Amino acid sequence: MLHITLLDADGCYDAGDFNDGLILGLKGTMAQAELHFLRGRLQGGKLNKAKKGELRFPLPVGLCYGDDGRIALDPDDEVRGAVQLAFRLFQETGSAYAVVKRFAEEGLRFPKRAYGGAWAGRLIWGRLSHGRVLGLIRNPSYAGIYVFGRYQYRQRITAQGEVHKHVQPVPKTEWRVHLPDHHDGYITPEDFERNQEHLAQNRTNGEGTVLSGAAREGLALLQGLLICGGCGRALTVRYQGNGGLYPLYLCSARRREGLATTDCMSMRSELLDNAIGEAVFTALQPAELELAVTALSELEQRDHAIMRQWHMRIERAEYEVALAERRYQECDPANRLVAGTLERRWNDAMLHLEAIRTESAQFQSQKALVATSEQKAQVLALERNLPRLWRAPTTSAKDRKRMLRLLIRDITVERRSATRQALLHIRWQGSACTDITVDLPKPAADAMRYPAAFVEQVRELSQHLPDRQIVAHLNQEGLRSSTGKSFTLEMVKWIRYRYRIEVTCFKRPDELTVQQLAHRLHVSPHVVYYWIERQVVQARKLDGRGPWWIALDAAKERQLDDWVRTSGHLQRQHSNTQL
Known part of the structure; x- marks a missing residue:
C-alpha cells in the first residue's frame, strides 16, 4: 500500500502503517454504527409522530392541511365536487373503467396538485385516467383514515447481478399505523371496504378469486354469478354458433386439470337467465315502488352533480378573466412590453371562458340533465312496468347484469341428469336463499x-x-x-x-297392374300405357300418383285379345315369367 497521509481533527495517519490503519478501521466502523443509530432514532421519531396522526406527508387531491395543521377537505368547491362525483359513479357502476368512460362522455375534468418545482401547489385540471381512479378508490385517506406504512422499499437482484429497488404495497394487516375517524372524508370506512371488495371481484386473474363481479357487455346475464354445485368452481361463458350469438354456461375446470374426462355441466344461457329474471320479478313485487322513488332520486342527484361541475368550471374561468383584467388595468401603460403580454393573457382568458360556455351549452343541448314530469311519471310507473323495462330493447345486457348484482350475491347450480332438471340455489345480497327448478331441454336425438x-x-x-x-x-x-x-x-x-310402418296396398282384387295386363295379353307394357292414354281401358291412380291400376272385365279382356291377335302392328310376346 502506498504511504498516504490522512488528516482529521484528532491527528494524521499513515495509511500504510498497521497501527494507523487499525485506528482508521475502528473509527469507520463506529461512524457506520452511529449512522445506523441515528437513522433508527429518526425512524422511531417519525413512527411515534405517525402513531399520533401528526406526521405530515403530501396529501392526495381533495385533501389539504388547514391552518391548525390538521387534515381537512379542500376548500375549492370544484375540486370537492369532482372527487365526490368520482366516488358516486364508482358506487353506481362498480368499475373504474366505467368511471373514466362517464367522465369522458360528460366532458368533465379531474384535478391534481403539483408538488415541487415552480408549479408547486398549483392546481392542474386534465383528463381522468384509469390509474387515477384506482389511486382514488384505494386510498384510505378519503375515508377519514390516517395510514402510515402502506408501501415499503424492496431490493432484488436481477439476472445480471444488479440491485434494483422498487416500491411494494403492504397488506392491510401489516400497516404500521391505522387511525380511523382521524379527519373528515368523502366516504365512510364501510364504503371504503366495500369499494375494495368491488375491485377485488373485478379481477379476472386474482388468486382465490372465485367469481368475477364486473358487469360486461356479453349476452349471458349471469356471468360471474354462477358456481358449479359439483366442484365449487365458477362457471365460465362460452359463445357458439354462427358469429358466437349463443352463449353457454360451462364448467370445465376439472377436465382442464386432468381430473375428469368430461365437463361438469354445460347449458344454454337463456334457460337460466329467464328463470332468474322471473325470480327477481317475484322478489321485487312488494318493493318496486320504493325502488322507483330511489332511482328517481339517484338520477336527479347525479344530474345536479354534473351540472354543478360545469357551473364551477365556468366560475373558475370567469375568475381567471377578472384576474387577467385586473392585472392589465394595474399595469403602467407606458411599459408596452409588459402591457402587451398582460393584454394577450387577458384575451386568452376570455377565449377560454367562451370555449367553456360553448361546451357547456352543447352538453346541455345533447342531454336532458333534469328529469321532466313525463320522465318522473315513467320512473314512478316502475311498479307496474319492471318486467317490460327488463325486456325492453333499449335496456342493454350490461344494465341487466348490474341490476342482478344489486340483488344477487351468487347462484349455485346443481344438474340432475335423471330428471333433466337444474336446481338453482339463489343467495340474495341480504343472505336470504331461494331454490328454483329449471327444466332442461332434451338431447337432440x-x-x-x-x-x-x-x-x-x-x-x-x-x-x-x-x-x-x-x-x-x-x-x-x-x-x-x-x-x-x-x-x-x-x-x-x-x-x-x-x-317400419308398411305401406298398405289399396288395389282392388279385380284390378291389374300394367305389367300384369301386358303379360296376360302378351304385349309390351308400352302398349298398355298407350291404351291408358287413349282411354281404351279404364285405369286409376291413388291421389294421382303411384302405379296405374286397371279395371278389366271378361268382355273387355276378350276384346283386347282379339284386337291383339288380328292386328298387323302388334306382335305377341311369349314369356315364362309368372306375375
Whole structure:
C-alpha cells in the first residue's frame, strides 16, 4: 500500500502503517454504527409522530392541511365536487373503467396538485385516467383514515447481478399505523371496504378469486354469478354458433386439470337467465315502488352533480378573466412590453371562458340533465312496468347484469341428469336463499324422436289412408313435426321408414297392374300405357300418383285379345315369367 497521509481533527495517519490503519478501521466502523443509530432514532421519531396522526406527508387531491395543521377537505368547491362525483359513479357502476368512460362522455375534468418545482401547489385540471381512479378508490385517506406504512422499499437482484429497488404495497394487516375517524372524508370506512371488495371481484386473474363481479357487455346475464354445485368452481361463458350469438354456461375446470374426462355441466344461457329474471320479478313485487322513488332520486342527484361541475368550471374561468383584467388595468401603460403580454393573457382568458360556455351549452343541448314530469311519471310507473323495462330493447345486457348484482350475491347450480332438471340455489345480497327448478331441454336425438302415441296414430291412419291424405289429416288437426313445422309428404315417408310402418296396398282384387295386363295379353307394357292414354281401358291412380291400376272385365279382356291377335302392328310376346 502506498504511504498516504490522512488528516482529521484528532491527528494524521499513515495509511500504510498497521497501527494507523487499525485506528482508521475502528473509527469507520463506529461512524457506520452511529449512522445506523441515528437513522433508527429518526425512524422511531417519525413512527411515534405517525402513531399520533401528526406526521405530515403530501396529501392526495381533495385533501389539504388547514391552518391548525390538521387534515381537512379542500376548500375549492370544484375540486370537492369532482372527487365526490368520482366516488358516486364508482358506487353506481362498480368499475373504474366505467368511471373514466362517464367522465369522458360528460366532458368533465379531474384535478391534481403539483408538488415541487415552480408549479408547486398549483392546481392542474386534465383528463381522468384509469390509474387515477384506482389511486382514488384505494386510498384510505378519503375515508377519514390516517395510514402510515402502506408501501415499503424492496431490493432484488436481477439476472445480471444488479440491485434494483422498487416500491411494494403492504397488506392491510401489516400497516404500521391505522387511525380511523382521524379527519373528515368523502366516504365512510364501510364504503371504503366495500369499494375494495368491488375491485377485488373485478379481477379476472386474482388468486382465490372465485367469481368475477364486473358487469360486461356479453349476452349471458349471469356471468360471474354462477358456481358449479359439483366442484365449487365458477362457471365460465362460452359463445357458439354462427358469429358466437349463443352463449353457454360451462364448467370445465376439472377436465382442464386432468381430473375428469368430461365437463361438469354445460347449458344454454337463456334457460337460466329467464328463470332468474322471473325470480327477481317475484322478489321485487312488494318493493318496486320504493325502488322507483330511489332511482328517481339517484338520477336527479347525479344530474345536479354534473351540472354543478360545469357551473364551477365556468366560475373558475370567469375568475381567471377578472384576474387577467385586473392585472392589465394595474399595469403602467407606458411599459408596452409588459402591457402587451398582460393584454394577450387577458384575451386568452376570455377565449377560454367562451370555449367553456360553448361546451357547456352543447352538453346541455345533447342531454336532458333534469328529469321532466313525463320522465318522473315513467320512473314512478316502475311498479307496474319492471318486467317490460327488463325486456325492453333499449335496456342493454350490461344494465341487466348490474341490476342482478344489486340483488344477487351468487347462484349455485346443481344438474340432475335423471330428471333433466337444474336446481338453482339463489343467495340474495341480504343472505336470504331461494331454490328454483329449471327444466332442461332434451338431447337432440330425443327431441327429434316422435312420441309413441303419435307413431301409433300414423300407423292406424296408414291402414285406410294414403300418405297424402295422412299429411292433410295431421295438418288439419294442428299437429306439428318434431321441429315445429307443418307435415309434408316426405316427413310421412320418413316416419314410415323410421318406425317400419308398411305401406298398405289399396288395389282392388279385380284390378291389374300394367305389367300384369301386358303379360296376360302378351304385349309390351308400352302398349298398355298407350291404351291408358287413349282411354281404351279404364285405369286409376291413388291421389294421382303411384302405379296405374286397371279395371278389366271378361268382355273387355276378350276384346283386347282379339284386337291383339288380328292386328298387323302388334306382335305377341311369349314369356315364362309368372306375375
